[in-house]
Structure formats: C-alpha cells, structure tokens
Amino acid sequence: MGVATLKGVKAEENAIDGKISLKEKISYGMGDFGNGFMFDLGQLYLLKFFTDVAGIPAIAAAGIFLVSKLFAAICDPIVGSSIDYRKNIGKNGKFRPYLIYGSLILAILTVFTFISPNLSVTGKLIYAYASYMIWGIGYSFVNIPYGSLGASITQNTIERASLSSFRQAGSLGALFVTSVIVMPLIVNFANPSVGFPVVMGIMSIIGVLAFIVCFRGTKERIISQAAPSEKLSVGSVVKTFVSNKPLLVLVLMTVFTISAYNIKSAMLIYFAQYNLGNVELMAYMNFIIIGSSFIGVLFLPKLVKRFGKRKTAMIGLGISVVADTINFIAPSNVYLFTILASIAFIGISIPNGVTWAFVSDIIDYGEWTSGERKEGTTYSLFNFSRKLAQSLSGFLSGVGLAVVGYVPNVVQTVGTQIGIKALLCLYPAIALAIAMLIIGLMYKLTDKKHEQIVEELQLRHQPLE
Numbered sequence: 001m002g003v004a005t006l007k008g009v010k011a012e013e014n015a016i017d018g019k020i021s022l023k024e025k026i027s028y029g030m031g032d033f034g035n036g037f038m039f040d041l042g043q044l045y046l047l048k049f050f051t052d053v054a055g056i057p058a059i060a061a062a063g064i065f066l067v068s069k070l071f072a073a074i075c076d077p078i079v080g081s082s083i084d085y086r087k088n089i090g091k092n093g094k095f096r097p098y099l100i101y102g103s104l105i106l107a108i109l110t111v112f113t114f115i116s117p118n119l120s121v122t123g124k125l126i127y128a129y130a131s132y133m134i135w136g137i138g139y140s141f142v143n144i145p146y147g148s149l150g151a152s153i154t155q156n157t158i159e160r161a162s163l164s165s166f167r168q169a170g171s172l173g174a175l176f177v178t179s180v181i182v183m184p185l186i187v188n189f190a191n192p193s194v195g196f197p198v199v200m201g202i203m204s205i206i207g208v209l210a211f212i213v214c215f216r217g218t219k220e221r222i223i224s225q226a227a228p229s230e231k232l233s234v235g236s237v238v239k240t241f242v243s244n245k246p247l248l249v250l251v252l253m254t255v256f257t258i259s260a261y262n263i264k265s266a267m268l269i270y271f272a273q274y275n276l277g278n279v280e281l282m283a284y285m286n287f288i289i290i291g292s293s294f295i296g297v298l299f300l301p302k303l304v305k306r307f308g309k310r311k312t313a314m315i316g317l318g319i320s321v322v323a324d325t326i327n328f329i330a331p332s333n334v335y336l337f338t339i340l341a342s343i344a345f346i347g348i349s350i351p352n353g354v355t356w357a358f359v360s361d362i363i364d365y366g367e368w369t370s371g372e373r374k375e376g377t378t379y380s381l382f383n384f385s386r387k388l389a390q391s392l393s394g395f396l397s398g399v400g401l402a403v404v405g406y407v408p409n410v411v412q413t414v415g416t417q418i419g420i421k422a423l424l425c426l427y428p429a430i431a432l433a434i435a436m437l438i439i440g441l442m443y444k445l446t447d448k449k450h451e452q453i454v455e456e457l458q459l460r461h462q463p464l465e
Contacts, residue, residue, distance in 0.1 A: 027217020036174020062398020080380025
C-alpha cells in the first residue's frame with residue numbers, strides 16, 4: 001500500500017526527526033510579515049481613522065470593533081472546517097494555495113476599510129461595519145491556512161519553536177515597519193481621507209509579495225490523505241473544541257494576552273499625541289520599542305530548549321507585567337517610557353512567539369485523542385480566541401477613550417491623559433498577570449508529554465504491510 005497509513009496521514013522523515021532549512025524558516029516567517037502588512041494596519045490605525053478622519057464617535061467606533069470581530073470569530077470555525085473537509089488537494093498542498101489567492105483579495109479589502117465615503121454619520125457607520133466585517137472573512141481565509149501550515153511542516157519540538165520564532169520575527173518586522181513609516185507617509189498628504197487609503201494600498205502590496213515568498217519557499221510534509229470521517233456540523237466543531245483541554249486553556253490565555261497587546265498598539269498613537277505632545281513621536285518610539293522586541297525572538301529557541309515552552313511563556317509574561325506596572329507609575333517622560341515599553345515588548349514577544357508552537361502541539365494532541373487530524377478546525381478555534389480578544393480590545397479602547405473623556409483634536413485634560421496611560425500600561429499589566437496564572441496552573445501539555453504523543457503517532461502512521 002506504499003505510503004498509506006493507518007490514519008490516512010503520511011509524514012516525510014525530516015518532518016519529525018530532521019532539521020528544517022534556514023531558507024524555509026525565513027520563507028515561513030515571511031507569511032506573518034505579509035500578514036502584518038494588512039492586519040496591523042487595522043490594529044494600529046483604524047480606530048484613529050474612524051474617530052479623527054471619518055468623524056465617527058469613539059463609542060460608536062468601539063461598537064464596530066466589537067461586532068465585526070465577534071462576527072469574524074464566529075466565521076473562523078466555519079472557514080477552518082471548510083478547509084479541513086476539502087477532498088481535492090492539489091500539488092501545492094492543502095494550505096499554501098490560500099496564501100496567494102486569499103492575500104490578493106485581502107489587500108483590496110484592506111484599502112476599502114480605510115475609505116470614508118461622503119455620507120452622513122449613520123451612512124459612514126453602515127459602511128464601516130460592512131467593510132470591516134467583510135475584511136474579517138477575507139482575513140480568515142488567509143490567516144487560518146497560514147497558521148495551520150506550521151503544523152504540517154514539522155513535528156519536531158525544537159524545530160517548531162524555531163519556526164515560531166521566525167514567525168514572530170516576521171510579525172514584529174511588519175509591526176516595526178508599519179508603526180514607523182505609515183503616519184509619516186500619511187501626514188505628507190494634505191487630505192488624510194486620501195492619504196490613508198493610498199498608504200494602506202502600498203502596505204498591502206508589500207503584504208501580498210511577502211505571501212508569495214512564503215508560498216514558494218515552504219513545503220507541507222505532514223499531509224492529510226482524506227477528509228475527516230465525521231460529517232461537518234456545528235456539533236463536530238464544538239466536539240473538536242471541548243475535547244481538546246490544552247486548546248481550551250490556550251484560548252483562555254490568549255483572550256488576555258492579545259487584548260493586552262492590541263490595546264497597547266491602539267493607545268500608543270493617542271499617548272504620543274496627547275500625553276507627549278507630538279504624534280510623530282510614535283514612529284521614533286516604535287522604532288526602538290518594536291526593534292528591541294527582536295531580542296526576545298532571538299532568544300526564544302534557546303529559552304524553550306532550556307526551560308520548555310510553558311515556563312518560557314511565563315518568564316516573558318512576568319517581564320512584561322513588571323515593566324508595564326512601573327511605566328504606569330513613572331512620570332510620562334518620553335525616554336523613560338520608551339525604555340520601559342521596550343522591556344515590556346521584549347517580554348510579550350516571547351509568549352506571543354511560543355503560542356504558535358503551542359498550537360502545533362495541540363493539533364497533534366487532537367489527532368492523538370480523536371484519531372483525526374484537523375489542522376484548520378483546531379487553528380480556527382484558537383483564532384476564535386484571538387478574534388474575541390481583538391473585539392474586546394477594540395471595544396475597550398473605544399469605550400475607554402469615551403470613559404476618560406477623550407475629545408478628538410483638542411488638548412486633553414489631566415484626567416484624560418492619565419486615563420490614556422492607564423489603557424496603555426495598567427490594563428495590559430493586569431491582563432498579562434492573569435494570563436501568566438492561566439498558563440502556569442492549567443496548561444498540562446508539557447514538552448515531554450508532546451514527545452510521547454508524537455512517538456505514538458509515528459507508530460500509528462507506520463505503513464500497512
């Protein structure tokens with residue numbers, strides 16, 4: 001029966017035991033680089049665009065993030081399952097083709113989210129809801145296949161940690177570039193209603209090119225030979241979720257880590273403009289803050305090798321909690337703030353990178369317990385938590401601005417400035433402390449346990465005689 005296996009999966013030898021080439025790791029990381037050139041634009045600038053350019057009230061803009069992200073979160077398991085249940089998989093694999101076609105569509109949709117039609121406030125709200133909800137579906141058809149791809153490249157624990165570090169480097173690289181150059185480019189336009197979509201279009205083109213590199217440079221080695229046997233239904237998706245305990249824990253942790261990360265990203269532009277008095281400082285601060293976070297990514301594989309994934313994540317979270325807490329208490333000095341924010345970003349980059357290795361391990365765990373390998377469904381369920389956290393952070397950012405008395409384009413009161421700083425530093429510190437407790441006390445899929453699972457899966461996948 002050749003390469004057929006007991007569970008309908010074949011795996012090339014180097015997917016489990018060998019090393020992945022540096023070229024392939026870089027190519028894989030370029031996927032998240034491309035991802036960031038469309039995703040980060042919304043996290044960094046869309047709230048600012050809604051409130052200051054489109055003229056949408058902050059509380060209404062918060063509703064856009066909440067509803068649109070919740071809608072996208074609900075769509076994610078549907079998208080992921082539809083990918084898993086594909087019967088006709090071509091020569092390019094199960095996931096890689098989505099990187100090309102999906103990214104082209106997503107680039108166009110990204111530009112449309114930064115267009116403000118000449119309508120009433122109600123009309124602008126309707127347009128904003130529609131464009132961002134459609135964008136969310138487009139993003140799912142790119143991000144879920146890309147996230148699932150990592151689990152099909154290798155099952156080697158150390159190589160997965162290395163792949164995760166390259167993915168995190170790609171993500172940070174995109175965040176670094178978009179944080180530093182977007183606002184300086186936009187302010188060169190006399191009309192920001194023109195500047196925003198033009199600049200976002202340029203960024204999106206870079207994102208598509210990065211996805212092409214990822215497509216060409218990666219290879220799927222752990223290949224599902226058949227769709228899951230159970231009929232696709234809401235029940236089958238829910239069953240995949242509730243039966244995977246490590247996934248449940250990771251989802252819970254991610255709600256706190258991603259909401260903290262995104263609120264940081266959204267609030268920095270307000271802090272630079274109103275607390276420090278110069279919006280263009282954001283570019284210089286991000287150059288240092290995000291640039292410094294590559295230190296965490298650089299040491300990620302070594303930390304995982306020494307401490308394991310769970311302890312490594314806890315170390316990073318602890319560093320970020322301490323730095324953010326001190327930063328909230330300390331005076332709002334641009335130099336001191338940048339130093340402490342850099343330390344916090346080094347810290348949070350570590351668990352963010354480890355997360356992708358967690359997800360790949362959890363996919364293996366799901367196959368071990370259920371007998372079916374559902375990369376797309378599992379990753380989409382994890383992505384559900386990210387979308388939930390993103391909706392929460394977008395909603396809290398908008399509501400938080402309204403609560404602290406933010407008024408666009410005027411000098412803010414002292415109380416409002418303190419409120420902006422609390423959203424930027426204090427909320428992330430609290431949220432990440434909770435995440436550290438969750439991963440430390442509840443996550444039981446250790447590296448040693450995962451190695452045992454992989455060994456058993458290898459035995460299951462031995463060719464039939």
